[in-house]
Amino acid sequence: MTMNKNNVKTECSEKDIWLFSTGNIANCLIFNMVALYIMYYYTNILGVSAAVAGTIFMVARLVDAFTDPLMGMIVDRTNTKKMGKYRPFITYGAPFLGIAFVLMFTTPNISAGGKVIYAYISYIFYSLTWTCVQIPQLALPIMLSNNVARRTKIQAVFQFCGAIAGLIIQSYALPMIEAFGGQDNPAAWTKVITIYAVAATVLFILSARSVKDLDVYEYHANAAKASGGQKLSFAESMKAIFKNRALMCVLLAYGTDMFASQITNSMRIYFFKYNLGGRTDLMVWFGWVGTIASILMLFFVGSYVKKLGKRMSIAVVEALCLVFTVVVLIAAPKQQAVVCTVALLATLFMFNFTNTLSRSAVLDAANYAEIKTGVACNAVVSSTFTFVNKCCQAFSAAFAGHILTMTGYNKDLAQQAPGTLNAILYLMTIVPIVAYICSLIGMYFYPINKEDEIKMEEELVAKRAAALASDEN
Numbered sequence: 001m002t003m004n005k006n007n008v009k010t011e012c013s014e015k016d017i018w019l020f021s022t023g024n025i026a027n028c029l030i031f032n033m034v035a036l037y038i039m040y041y042y043t044n045i046l047g048v049s050a051a052v053a054g055t056i057f058m059v060a061r062l063v064d065a066f067t068d069p070l071m072g073m074i075v076d077r078t079n080t081k082k083m084g085k086y087r088p089f090i091t092y093g094a095p096f097l098g099i100a101f102v103l104m105f106t107t108p109n110i111s112a113g114g115k116v117i118y119a120y121i122s123y124i125f126y127s128l129t130w131t132c133v134q135i136p137q138l139a140l141p142i143m144l145s146n147n148v149a150r151r152t153k154i155q156a157v158f159q160f161c162g163a164i165a166g167l168i169i170q171s172y173a174l175p176m177i178e179a180f181g182g183q184d185n186p187a188a189w190t191k192v193i194t195i196y197a198v199a200a201t202v203l204f205i206l207s208a209r210s211v212k213d214l215d216v217y218e219y220h221a222n223a224a225k226a227s228g229g230q231k232l233s234f235a236e237s238m239k240a241i242f243k244n245r246a247l248m249c250v251l252l253a254y255g256t257d258m259f260a261s262q263i264t265n266s267m268r269i270y271f272f273k274y275n276l277g278g279r280t281d282l283m284v285w286f287g288w289v290g291t292i293a294s295i296l297m298l299f300f301v302g303s304y305v306k307k308l309g310k311r312m313s314i315a316v317v318e319a320l321c322l323v324f325t326v327v328v329l330i331a332a333p334k335q336q337a338v339v340c341t342v343a344l345l346a347t348l349f350m351f352n353f354t355n356t357l358s359r360s361a362v363l364d365a366a367n368y369a370e371i372k373t374g375v376a377c378n379a380v381v382s383s384t385f386t387f388v389n390k391c392c393q394a395f396s397a398a399f400a401g402h403i404l405t406m407t408g409y410n411k412d413l414a415q416q417a418p419g420t421l422n423a424i425l426y427l428m429t430i431v432p433i434v435a436y437i438c439s440l441i442g443m444y445f446y447p448i449n450k451e452d453e454i455k456m457e458e459e460l461v462a463k464r465a466a467a468l469a470s471d472e473n
Contacts, residue, residue, distance in 0.1 A: 012144040016210060017154050020144065021161040023090070023137055023207025026200035028165035030101050030130075033173060033196060035265045038104070039397065044411050045186050046107055046115055054401020056119050061394030064127030068390065069241070071135040072383030086136035086379075087208045093132035094204035098197035100126035105193040107186035131386065133204060139382035142363045143214055152305050155360040156297040159352060163294035169196075171284045241384055244372075245447050247365035252442035253314060254358040255388040260435035261351060262396035264344075267427045270404075274416045275424055276337040289345045293352035301356065309450035310361045314354055315443040321350045322436040329429035347432070354439070359385065364448060367456050400427055 012020070042053035078085050103122040110118065141158070145151050173192065174183065181188035241247060272280045305313050327343040366381035407423040409416060416424075448456075 012154070012211070012214060016144065016214065017157050018161075019210030020140070020207055021154075021158040022203045022210070024158045024162035025165045026094070026203035026207065027134070027137070028162035029169065029196045029200045029203075030097070032166050032169040033101075033193065034104070034126075035262060035393075036169065036268070037173070039266045039401065040269055041105060041189060042119060045184070045189060046119060047112065048116055048119065049405055050401040050409055051405035052116060052401075053119075054398035056116070056123055057397030057401070058394040060120060060123040060127050061390045061397075063124055064131055064390055066387075067128065067131055068135060068383040068387040069380060071131050072139070072380035075136050075139060075379035083212075086140045087212065089132050089136040090208040091205055093129060094201045094208075097126070097129040097133050097204070098201040100129045101197045101200070102190065102194050106190045127390065134386050135379060135383050137204075137207070138359070138362075138385055139366075139379040140211065142366055142382070144211070150302070151363060152357070152360045153298075153302045155356045155363075156294070156301045158359075159356040160291075160294035160298055163291040163352065166286075167288060167291045170286045171288065241369075241381065244365055244369045244381070245445070246368040247362065247381060247384060249442045249446040250358055250361045250365055251384060251388050253318070253439040253446075254354075254362070254385070255392055256435040256438035256442070257318075257351065257354055257358070258389055258392040259396050260432035262393050263400050263427050263431055266397065266400055267424055268344075270409075270424050271332075271428050272337075275332055275421055275428075276340060277335060279337045279341075282337065282341045285341065285345060286348055289349050293349045297353065297356060301353070305357065305360075306450075309448075309453065310357060310364065311443050311446045311449060314357050314361070314446075315440055317350045317353045317357070318436050318439040318443065321347050321354070322433060322440075324350070325429055325432045325436065329425070329433070332425050332429070344428075361446075361448075364453065364456070368448060371456060371459055403427060 039053055042048050043050050075085060075089060080088055104126045108118055141151060141154050144154055176192045177183055177188045180191045272283055324343045324346045328340050331339040362382060362385045369381055403423050407419045409420050
């Protein structure tokens, strides 16, 4: 079959960036709903204990997390003539992810033990379908641009679109549930989740279609395979991960941040309801601050990174997060709800920066591995991002759930016991403080400075040009 190799694009257009980034609206509609409300849904709607819910998250996420590198290797070895490397998984996986999302927030009319089994099955199904869509999508930006600064801008746009979804979930999900029957009505949750699932599925497919001129069949890769050339082995894939100092440092910084973020996200509704006198009305601002941060990043994150480099850019923001979290630790026992809200909003504002910069740094680490080893393992390296993310979700949920149960959390009480209140406070503050210190350590040992970023970009541009010339011949 003859394929047209003319007009192959190597850099994305501005339209490509925005259309591709609609996929992060889909990502974050699902991710934020699960991160913020699945613990509450399981304890207060499905009727399982916090400890059991935490164990479900841990087991399901750990099972799923270890499939991420395998999925990355599958994606790296994919090279279809019709849809390229990444798009098939996003396009055909999105509908299944939408179905899994709805099932997870559906309460079957079965026994208590049956509900626990159902929760395990539905959560594992959700996690596996999430892997099929997320691994290729997170790897895709690495081919959108070879320019490090422009790639950071792509991540900023991607995060901005995700912040829109965050705003929708944090500001309007609970009011929508109330409108459909109330927060204690299982059917209301399922109806709202179905709306979000349909929207997310459509946006995923739209995002994948937007890069059809970039994610294309690789003639040079197929020719190398046909002639018995070097194939990507499992050992090489693992070397790209475990022998990659840049990646290890980023994962330490990102992973500890995400562990803390997952805990504070799941504890936020408990914190405002019990520790701050029922001021859950203040939670609506959290969606807005993420959107504001993402808008600001569109304008100056590129210049910020260009001036300081990824290493120092991340370290500065981590230090600020640490300071604001200490403020919450001091103000919460005094019932200073507004002070706590402002400090938590500031921390969330900063987290949007570290999240964007860390995602971009993972892509840089993939380039770092390619330059050091000569082998491109983009999806495998990117899969470590979701692997760490899922492990953080698993352990953070289990940790928080068991701490709540051990300290006597009771959903039927209007006000929790002092021990429970202290546990919620420390989960919201002490755990993040430790995490931010670990992140600073990771950035201290990060091996890529500003000069290295420029050198990597030059080498990659030359390599991509050589590959394109090979295709044209």
